[in-house]
Amino acid sequence: MTCVFFVIKCFLFDFHQNNRNPSGLVYVIIVAALIFTWLETSFLIYRVIPKEKAAAQIAECLTIEDPNETRSLLGNLRESRRMYSTYAPSIGGYYTPVGSMFAVDMNQATAKSSASREAAVDIAAMLNRASQLHSEVWYLYRLEAWGPDSVTSEQHSIRNADLPGYNSKVFRLETILDASPQTVLHDLVFNITETSSWNTTIDYIECIQSLPSENIDIVHNVIRESLSGAISRRDFVLLRHWGEFDDCYYLGITSVEHPKCPPMKNCVRAQQPISALVLEAIPGELNRCRAVWIMCFDLKLYLPQRLIDRALGTELSNMLTGLQQRVRTLQNTPHSDEQPLQTVTSQVSLVVPRPKWCMPTKRSRSRLSVNKRECTISEGDSSSNESSDKTHLLSVPR
Incomplete structure (x- = not known):
């Protein structure tokens, strides 16, 4: 359209008419060309390109290279x-x-x-996602680009750093716990409902999905409001993965989306990009271990980041103190039903992007379902064994 406009003006219009100044018309032609270009580009972006993308997607679905419907979509x-x-x-x-x-x-x-x-x-x-989380845990654990050490009155080491790939500061906490690594990890993983007894920031926590054979579960965590209600409650939907690797026990946590837990009206859905707890045994001390906890939060607060970081440092120190008091009560507690932890023998390369693999649907709190094709686990059922998990891993609970 723009080219046709210029061609017509060049060949059919007389720029040198008597008693007329052509400068005004020249400006009109220049401005008109810019306006026409802008209109054409807008039409192309908002009308033509979306239709072409939709047509290409339909054509791709209609011309599948392998029409065999019995092929697996799991790939490699x-x-x-x-x-x-x-x-x-x-x-x-x-x-x-x-x-x-x-x-x-x-x-x-x-x-x-x-x-x-x-x-x-x-x-x-x-x-x-669990394999990515495993790689991310050990990448951060071995990282040495941390800020100066700040030792609290409870002898907690707290450091932080601005790492690429994270929108907020990443905190690294280190302390000594008076219990073995196995005992601490077992309590954090399998006694999740008692977390609010030592972590005062947690108001409510539950497990909404579990893959016990893979050391994976999904939990919903709600933290209390603060500053007399000035900061409303936040909730997290977290994927947890734990195990043993390189003579250490680890617990990795990251935010995901889950159909059983859509965003709630009375809570702000916050994000936890990473939480990595590594428990390392101390040589010669069976009932003590060194704990390194790396955390990063996105609380969706519209406050200066410096104030948020200072408040987080105080809360994390209090959380470590509560964890120390908790593990002291576990030393003489028998764990005859302790579940064995799988050992990871190979490390998967770190993949930073986090796929959104679920769309929110109506939440159900009456049962703990592994997935739509997995075995359904009732909340009070503790008699299921490892063989039943393997046999009914993909059975339909209908």
């Missing part, structure tokens, strides 16, 4: 899963049928079967 994840799980063969022969690309137009009858098709993909995403 079946092979990588063997590196940190003894139950990889349980999904090795499972396949996911190819779903429809017009999922929005499906009715309720087909929506139920479509949801079950995506269950195995969700499990694979959980396992993939």
Whole structure:
């Protein structure tokens, strides 16, 4: 359109008419060219390109290279899963049928079967995120780019640093706990409902999903309001992964999205990019261990970051003091039902992007479900053993 406009003006318009100054018309032509260009670009961005992308997506779905619907959508994840799980063969022969690309137009009858098709993909995403979390834990643990050491009155070492990939400061806490690494990790993992007894910032916490055979679970954590209600309650949906690696015990935590826990009206959904706890045994002292806890928070607060960092440093120091008091009560506590922790023998390379592998749906708190195609675990059921986890890992709880 712009080219046609200029061609017509050049050949059909007489710029040198008698008693007329052509300078004004020249300015009009220049401005008109800019306006036409802006209009054409806007039309291209908002009308043409979205239609082309939608058409390309439909064409890609219609021309699948492998039309065999019995092929697995898990891809190479079946092979990588063997590196940190003894139950990889349980999904090795499972396949996911190819779903429809017009999922929005499906009715309720087909929506139920479509949801079950995506269950195995969700499990694979959980396992993939856990492997990334494992790598991130040990990357931060071995990192030496920390700020000056600040020792509190309780002999806690607190340091922080601005690390690439994190929007807020990353804190590194270090202290000595009067219990063995196995005892501390067992209490943090399996006695999660008692966390609020030693961490005063937590108002409510529950496990909403569990993969016990893979040392993975999903928890919902709500922290109390502060400053007399000036700062409202925050909640987190966290994926936890734990195990033993390099003669140390670790617990990695990161924020995820989960269909059982959509955002709540009375809470602000905060994020915890990373929480890495590493427990290292002290040579010659069986009932003591060295704890290194690395944390990063995004509390969605519109306050100066310096004030937030100072308040976080105080709260984290109080949390370590509460943890020390908690582990002192565990020294003489028997743990006959302690579950064995799997040993990770190979380290997966760090992948920083965090995929969003769930879309929020209605939350259900009556049962703890591993996934739509996993075994359903009741809250009061403690008789399920390791073999049942393996046999019913992908059974449909309908």
